[in-house]
Amino acid sequence: MSDLARIEASDHGAARLVRVSGEIDLSNAREVMEAIAGAVPDEVAVVFLDLSDTTYLDSTGIAMIFRLAERLGHRRQDLRLVVPTDGPVRAVLDLTNVQLVAPIEETVPDTPDQA
Amino acid sequence: MTGHAGTPKTTIRDSLRAQPHLLGHVGSLVVVGVGYYLGARLGLGLSLVRDNVTPLWPPTGIAVAAFLVLGRSMWPAVAVAAFAVNLPISASPLAAAVTAVGNTAAPLVAVTLLNRVGFRRQLDRQRDALSIVFLGALASMLVSATIGSATLALTGRIPAGQLPAAFAVWWTGDAMGVLVVAPFLLSIPLFWEQPRWSARHWVEAGALLVLTAVAITWAIRTDLHLLFLTLPIVGWASWRLQLRGAAPAALIASLVATWGAAQELGPFAGRSLLEQMFTLWSFNACVALTSFFLAALVSERMQAADALAASAAELEERVRLRTAELSEANARLLREIRERSEAQEQLSHEEARAQREHQIAETLQRSLLPERMPLIPGVDLAARYVPATADVQVGGDWYDVVQLPGGLIGLAIGDVAGHGLQAAATMAQVRMALRAYAMQDPAPSSVMRGVHRLVAQLPGTEMVTLMYLLFDPVTRQLRFANAGHPPALVFGHGGGAYLRDGLAPPIGVTADATFAEASHALRPGSTLLLYTDGLVERRGVSIADGLERLSAAAVARAGDDLEGLCDGLLSAFLEESHVADDVALLAMRPSSVVGGPFSLSLPAEARMLVQVRETMRRWLRESGVPSKDADEILIACGEACANVVRHAYGAHPGDMGVEARLVDGSVEVLVRDDGAWRPAADRGGGWGLQLMSALMDSVDVEHREGGTDVRMRRRVAVGDRA
Incomplete structure (x- = not known):
């Protein structure tokens, strides 16, 4: 894992909360996705990917999110993103219609949605 | 026993030798006295004129030899014996006594003179031979001859007219006694004083003496004048055995010849007294001179040879020592040279090691x-x-x-x-x-x-x-x-x-x-x-x-x-x-970027993207670009760079260049590469260009010769910190 991004995972009710801080680009996208997937146990139904502290996310990162959503979908797991409206990566997410595969929340919901 | 002017001085050596051995001294006196008397009887037996004129008077030689060997303190024995000899043949006891005084004084004078000139009784030098001939024999015997012949004349034993002849006979007799008998007697102590003879020497000496006796006996038995035949034999003895061989040979030759003359045998028969005397005197003189001159000469030569051999030996020894010293010095030198060269070798070894370590350290340092x-x-x-x-x-x-x-x-x-x-x-x-x-x-x-x-x-x-x-x-x-x-x-x-x-x-x-x-x-x-x-x-x-x-x-x-x-x-x-x-x-x-254009050239590698962003982010901030605009420009720029990284170069890596500047309230970004883009169909994703177009006001992609330029532009509100 490069120095660019750091992954922190924790249980959030019945869901899994994975927080990514730092930057995601071509150099580390694959690693980041493996780290996130590895931080999610099979029994979890919902995964919150918190990108509030992510300062940079490019198209490689978008592709990574699509692939991650697809992969979690195979395991019947929902991916939801947590990104503030004014966050640095929000524009990119909006422009690429990520909501189609992963709904975007402003903050981590207090009561995890039981899917 | 009158007429002696004083007690003859004895040398310190003589007294030291005589005093502690009084008995030995008395014994010596007796032996000398008896020897003198017997020698006189022998001399009288060889006389040519009645009992008085003898061509060879042995006791004089005995007295000289005794004084030389035992010291002049032997004079009483000589005086008594001389008186005893002369008493029966003199006119009166007084005449005998006077004659005895002369007979005693002559050898004393001879020995005194010889001692004065440093005479050595070994007779091994030419000067010793000369001394005994001229001082010991001819000069000293004038004393006894003068006293003896004068006494004869005064006592009427001879007419005054015969005085010169009597003097001559007395003188030559005494002198011959010294020359013939004294060397023989002097040679006797040499047998234990000098290196002992080997058996071969004894055999040779015996043979020579027999040969001498045979030769002289034959010479006086024949009418032919062959006395000279003995000379080579005596000379041979001198040559081979020096005084110890020559003196006995000379004694035998002289005694036999004198006896022959007394008996008027062979060459002496029918001759006048004067002729006999002259012949005999010549012969004895020749024998005596030949014997000890030659002996002295050979002795000197041998001493010289010995000295030479000794100095040669010494020289050899010194050479040997010096050689040993030199060889030791040489060995030391060699040792030092070896040690020095070893030290040198060790030194250069250490030098090389230090140099090697220096090089290693420097190389290590530089490589690190x-x-x-x-x-x-x-x-x-x-x-x-x-x-x-x-x-x-x-x-x-x-x-x-x-x-x-x-x-x-x-x-x-x-x-x-x-x-x-x-x-x-x-x-x-x-x-x-x-x-x-x-x-x-x-x-x-x-x-x-x-x-x-x-x-x-x-x-x-x-x-x-x-x-x-x-x-x-x-x-x-x-x-x-x-x-x-x-x-x-x-x-x-x-x-x-x-x-x-x-x-x-x-x-x-x-x-x-x-x-x-x-x-x-x-x-x-x-x-x-x-x-x-x-x-x-x-x-x-x-x-x-x-x-x-x-x-x-x-x-x-x-x-x-x-x-x-x-x-x-x-x-x-x-x-x-x-x-x-x-x-x-x-x-x-x-880097000074404020206000100025921004330019960067980096290897087209994924890990470099963060560098581009860092630099660009700082430039945008320092250029007063609002952070919202800056974030989006960064994404657009990052997409362009990522495309270069992914698509511009195949297996051969190249560089990517990023330039940015503010022109008329717009940020212009140029991302360029020197590669050949793969066909668009090969490209995955598709969001890259979409994002660039969405985030920027304009995006132009220009494929030029040998590379691609991507130009993007976006209006920004410079100075507005929205």
């Missing part, structure tokens, strides 16, 4: 220090390492630049105490440790603590000076800690200042250490200079003066680019021929 400064966007860097010219002084100085997360830059310079391989190895460990600690936690105090812990665990702990600085290119803040290293210099056109805070003792000196941290804001256009003590330390120059000189020299070169600055400082502070101590130099200057 960053050969090229990393290309870090936003800062210019330059560094130099100059090894000491002296063999043992290499190693220990080092510097490093580390890129850290968050766009931070770690800078370090240090010096490990000691030189050579050990110091270089320690340096390598410290440098690697510092990199690791900085990655973990870039805070200066934390890094210093880590290095301190490491050094404390190194075997044979060395003292390490180290200054570590953490630079944030965005804020231009320097945070630093310094463990005993010369302070870093910050300078610009306005002057220079040393970063003297954040000081702690050198690492490894104290067991426990806390490291204070200080900070400094690097003003735009300022330069940071790190160095090791080799640059400023000079014999006879205080450290303070050295630092002042460095500061002045640096300020004077504030306008130079960093490479020029480093070269200028090194040439100003180091002698070309002799560098006493290693020197390491590291200069850093934030």
Whole structure:
């Protein structure tokens, strides 16, 4: 894992909360996705990917999110993103219609949605 | 017993010998007296005129020999014996006594004269032979002849007219007695005084004596004049056996010849008294002279030969000793040469070893220090390492630049105490440790603590000076800690200042250490200079003066680019021929981007994308571009660069260039490569270009000869911190 991004995972009710801080680009996208997937146990139904502290996310990162959503979908797991409206990566997410595969929340919901 | 004027002086040697052995002395007197008397009887038996005129008077020789060998204290024996001999044949006892006085006085005079001239009774020198002939025989016997013949005439035993003849006969008889008998007697002590004869000598002597006797006997038995035949034999004896062989031979020859004359045999028959006397006298003189002159001559030659042999032997011995000395000296010299050459060899061995170690240390040092400064966007860097010219002084100085997360830059310079391989190895460990600690936690105090812990665990702990600085290119803040290293210099056109805070003792000196941290804001256009003590330390120059000189020299070169600055400082502070101590130099200057265009060229690799963003982000911030705009421009630029990384170059890596500038309220970004883009159909994703177009006002992709240019433009509200 490069120095660019750091992954922190924790249980959030019945869901899994994975927080990514730092930057995601071509150099580390694959690693980041493996780290996130590895931080999610099979029994979890919902995964919150918190990108509030992510300062940079490019198209490689978008592709990574699509692939991650697809992969979690195979395991019947929902991916939801947590990104503030004014966050640095929000524009990119909006422009690429990520909501189609992963709904975007402003903050981590207090009561995890039981899917 | 009258007529003796005084007791003859005895030599000290004689008295020493005589006194303790009184009995021996008396015995000697008796022997001499009896010998004298018998010799006289023999002489009378050989007389030519009645009982008085003898051609050979042995007792005189006996007396001379006795005085020479036993001392003149033997005179009473001679006097008594002479009186006893003369009494029956003299006219009166008085006449006998007078004659006896003459007979005693003559040998005493002879011996006195001989002693006076240093006569040696060994008769082994020519001068001894001459002495006994002329002093011992001819001169001294004038005394006895004068007294004896005068007594004869006065007592009427001979007519006055016969006095000269009587004198001549007496004189020659006594002289012959000395010449013939004395050498024989003198030769007798030599048998035990000189080296003993071997059996061969005895046989030869016997043979010679027999031969002499035969020759002389035959000569007097024949009418032919063959007396001279004995001479070669006597000469032979002299030659072979010297006095000990010659004297007996001469005695035999003379006695036999004299006896022959007395009997008027052979050559003496029918001759007048005068003829007989003359013949006999000539013969005896020849025999005597031949014998001891030749003997003396041979003795001298032999002595000379012995002396020569002795000196030759001595010379040989000295040569032998000298040769031994020389050979010992030679051996010593050889030993020294060998030792010296061994020492030389060892020395050159050590020299070679030291040189080899020097080369290894220098090579190690160079291989460990960053050969090229990393290309870090936003800062210019330059560094130099100059090894000491002296063999043992290499190693220990080092510097490093580390890129850290968050766009931070770690800078370090240090010096490990000691030189050579050990110091270089320690340096390598410290440098690697510092990199690791900085990655973990870039805070200066934390890094210093880590290095301190490491050094404390190194075997044979060395003292390490180290200054570590953490630079944030965005804020231009320097945070630093310094463990005993010369302070870093910050300078610009306005002057220079040393970063003297954040000081702690050198690492490894104290067991426990806390490291204070200080900070400094690097003003735009300022330069940071790190160095090791080799640059400023000079014999006879205080450290303070050295630092002042460095500061002045640096300020004077504030306008130079960093490479020029480093070269200028090194040439100003180091002698070309002799560098006493290693020197390491590291200069850093934030790139001046404010207002100006931004240009960057980097390897087209994924890991470089973050550099581009860091630099671009800073430029955008400093150019007053609002952060919202800046974030989106960064994404567009990043997409363009990522495309270059992914698509521009196949297997052959190349560079990507990024330029940006503010033109009429718009940010213009140019991303270019020198590769050949693959067909669009091959490209995956598709969001890249979509994002660029969405985020920027315009995007133009131009495939030119040998590369592609992507131009993007976006209007920004410069100065508006929305």
